Amino acid sequence: EIVLTQSPATLSLSPGERATLSCRASQSVSSYLAWYQQKPGQAPRLLIYDASNRATGIPARFSGSGSGTDFTLTISSLEPEDFAVYYCQQRSNFTFGQGTRLEIK
C-alpha cells in the first residue's frame, strides 16, 4: 500500500508570502497525484490533478510540480482566502496524505 506523507504539518505565513507544501509517496505514483484545498465546514476542492495541471477555475497562483515520489504544491503569493488545509491524493489506492494546515502568521 502506498503511503503519502505531507510536510510540514502546519505552515504559518503571512498574506503575500510564498507557500511551499510537500507530499512524498512511499513508492512511485508516476504523475498520478492530486491536490485539494479544504476550508472548515466545506467539502474539499480539487486544485491540481496529474501533479501539475490546474483544475477548472483555479487561480494561476496555485501550481504543482513533481513526479515519482516527490511532489510540491506552491502558492506564489498568498491571498487571505488561501488559508486552509491542503491534502494530496494518489491514484493507486486513492489514499490521501494527512494534510498540511496553512495558517495566518
Added chain:
Amino acid sequence: EVQLLESGGGLVQPGGSLRLSCAASGFTFSSYAMSWVRQAPGKGLEWVSAISGSGGSTYYADSVKGRFTISRDNSKNTLYLQMNSLRAEDTAVYYCAKPRSIQPHYHAFDIWGQGTMVTVSS
C-alpha cells in the same frame, strides 16, 4: 449544473446498519466511476470505497472491507453505500465524489457532495 447530493446519515448504535445515498445530476452518471470518502471529526480525509461506471468492479479500504457495500443504480443516477456492523470509529462525514475523468480507476475528484454525517454511538 453538476451536482451530488448525499442523504441517509444519522445516529446509529454500534453494530447497527445504515444506507447512504448520493443523487447525481448534470453529467452522464453511468460513464464515471464514483467514490465515497469520509472525514472523522477533526481528522483528515479517508477514501472508503469506489465503484466502476457499470457497477461491475468495486474497491474498498481495508478499514471497511467486509462491512460496507458500494452499489449504484444508473437508471436512477444514484450511488449507495450500505454500512453494516458499524463501529464508533466509523463516525464521520461521508462524501460522495466524482472523478474529473472517465478513465478507469481515476482519482482526482472534481465534484463533491455536501456530505452526510454518520454518528455511531450508544
